[in-house]
Amino acid sequence: MATALLSRRTLLASGGALVATGLSGLLSPAIAKGLAPTGSMRGGDNNYIPDAPIVDRIGGGGFWMSGTVRRAGDGALLAGQRIQIWAHTTEGQERDPHSHGATLTDANGVFRLEMPQIVPAFGQPHGHLAYDSGDFRSVFLRPVMPSSKDNRLEAHFVLQPV
Amino acid sequence: MSRVRFCLIWAVLAIIVFVPIAAAVRSPLLAWRDPVYIAGGLAGVIAMTLLFLQPLLVAGYLPGLSRRRGRRVHRWIGGGLVVAVVIHIVALWFTSPPDVMDALLFASPTPFSAWGVIAMWAVFAAAILAAFRRRLRLQLRTWRRFHTAFTAVVVVASVVHAMLIEGTMETMSKAALCLLVISATVKTLTDLRVWAKQKA
Numbered sequence: 001m002a003t004a005l006l007s008r009r010t011l012l013a014s015g016g017a018l019v020a021t022g023l024s025g026l027l028s029p030a031i032a033k034g035l036a037p038t039g040s041m042r043g044g045d046n047n048y049i050p051d052a053p054i055v056d057r058i059g060g061g062g063f064w065m066s067g068t069v070r071r072a073g074d075g076a077l078l079a080g081q082r083i084q085i086w087a088h089t090t091e092g093q094e095r096d097p098h099s100h101g102a103t104l105t106d107a108n109g110v111f112r113l114e115m116p117q118i119v120p121a122f123g124q125p126h127g128h129l130a131y132d133s134g135d136f137r138s139v140f141l142r143p144v145m146p147s148s149k150d151n152r153l154e155a156h157f158v159l160q161p162v
Numbered sequence: 163m164s165r166v167r168f169c170l171i172w173a174v175l176a177i178i179v180f181v182p183i184a185a186a187v188r189s190p191l192l193a194w195r196d197p198v199y200i201a202g203g204l205a206g207v208i209a210m211t212l213l214f215l216q217p218l219l220v221a222g223y224l225p226g227l228s229r230r231r232g233r234r235v236h237r238w239i240g241g242g243l244v245v246a247v248v249i250h251i252v253a254l255w256f257t258s259p260p261d262v263m264d265a266l267l268f269a270s271p272t273p274f275s276a277w278g279v280i281a282m283w284a285v286f287a288a289a290i291l292a293a294f295r296r297r298l299r300l301q302l303r304t305w306r307r308f309h310t311a312f313t314a315v316v317v318v319a320s321v322v323h324a325m326l327i328e329g330t331m332e333t334m335s336k337a338a339l340c341l342l343v344i345s346a347t348v349k350t351l352t353d354l355r356v357w358a359k360q361k362a
Contacts, residue, residue, distance in 0.1 A: 042271035046260035090194050094258060119194050122254075122261050123272050123327040142271060148328060 037072035037137070037160035044140030047094040048130060052084045058101035058115035059091040064152040065127055066112040069105045071136075072160040077109025083157070084130040085113055088121030094128070120148050129155045136161055168225045175224070179211045182339045185332035192330060202253025203330045209246035210324060212239050213317065214343045217350035237292065244289045247282055274326035281319035288312035310356045317347045 069081045084102040092099040103113040118125055125148035132138040136159035143155045186207045192200055219236040222229030255262040265275035291298070291309050298305065321340040324331065351357075 042269060043261065043264050046264070047258060088194070093196065093199070119191060120328045121195075122258060123274055123329055125328065 034073040035070060035075040035158050038139050038141070038156070038158045040138070040140040041142040044128060044142040045130065046128070046142075047086065048084075048128070048132075048140065049086070049097060049100050050132065052086065052100040052102045054082070054103060055101040055113075058085070058113065059089065059098065060116055061114035062151065063089070063115050063117045064112060065115055065129070065155070066110070066152065067129070067155040067157065069109050069111065069131070069157045069159060072158050075158070077105075078159065079105055079107045079109060081105045081109070081111075081131065081157075081159075082133045083111045083113075084132065085115065085127065087115070087118045087127040089116035089118050091116040094121065117151060118145060118148075118153065125150075127153050127155070129157075131157050131159060134162070171225050175215075175218075178214065178339070178342060182211060182331060182335040183207055185335045186330045189330035189332065196257070198253050199257040200330075202250055202257060205246045205249040205253060206324075207331055209243055209250060210320060210339060210343065212243045212246060213320060214339065214346055215239055216243070216313070217346045221350040221353055223350075240289055240292060243285060247285050251282065272326075274323050277319045277323040277326070281316050281323055284312045284315035284319060288316060306356055310351065314347070314351075317343055 065085050067083070069078045069083065070076060071078055082102050082104055084100065086094060086100040088094045089099060101113060101115065103111050105111045118127055125145040126142055127145075129141045129143070130138070132140075139157055139159065141155045141157070143153055145153050183204070186204060195203070216236060216239060218224055219227065219232040219239060220229075222232045224232060227235060251262060261270070261275075264270040265272075265279055268276050268279065270276065288309055291305065291312065295305060300308070321344060324336055324340060
């Protein structure tokens with residue numbers, strides 16, 4: 001009896017799943033016209049100070065913030081894009097101007113900036129990154145480190161032309 | 163009650179209150195925080211320890227304090243709890259205004275912020291109910307149920323809030339304190355039979 005009930009349930013579940021996948025399979029080509037743009041994260045622009053200077057390194061370094069910048073749609077890697085970075089680190093709180101810095105993406109659309117170790121603040125070890133230069137829509141990210149002992153963090157941008 | 167037992171209970175109580183605060187004061191994170199931020203975090207830790215004392219006081223479990231005197235102290239500690247919560251929020255606001263605004267508007271990326279704000283409103287509600295108890299002219303049993311309901315929200319939301327945070331509280335002492343807060347609350351609510359039809 002129990003077996004019969006279970007198999008009927010399984011049939012319904014798998015049937016439902018099949019319909020769902022079939023439908024999404026039909027719908028997805030219409031939605032995905034290439035790479036979707038990255039949306040700003042909640043709290044991403046908290047304590048943002050516009051126009052952070054381009055620096056070789058923020059403070060004494062020891063921690064690496066890195067990522068890529070692509071164009072929405074075709075996914076082309078974008079060179080020379082300015083990414084601003086700030087966080088609560090061993091050398092300052094988020095609101096301190098010296099906790100802020102910026103860097104440019106290289107020819108491969110990759111950015112990498114050395115900064116002081118990020119430490120947990122407001123309950124989570126997290127960093128802030130911004131694209132806010134005008135050619136594309138502004139994006140503010142707030143990635144969280146999987147562990148506060150990590151000495152690197154990545155964030156990736158897919159930008160939408162204005 | 164023997165003198166030994168009297169001293170033992172108060173000693174254990176002092177340890178329960180002291181250990182989480184001492185552990186938080188020794189947190190390595192403090193080296194990278196300014197005094198205002200440190201005070202804000204500490205006010206939260208102290209509020210959590212006060213939360214543990216409240217049910218014990220109101221039930222008259224503590225030796226040397228009758229239920230009547232215990233309740234008087236309960237009111238004072240309740241006032242202290244409100245002050246601690248206010249300091250916690252104001253100090254965090256000075257440290258990072260947008261993060262606190264996000265929390266208060268329930269727009270924060272961190273779920274523990276919402277639990278903290280829920281606990282804050284429930285603390286205020288329980289305290290307002292206590293402050294205006296006579297003027298509200300509620301039946302004592304009805305008043306007690308409302309006050310208890312808000313307190314239950316405070317306890318649950320505060321525990322979730324604290325446990326989800328990676329902050330200055332040391333993990334083991336934090337978990338132990340949270341467990342004790344819940345145990346003390348459940349024990350008191352059971353013994354006082356707040357929801358019973360007839361007064362115990």
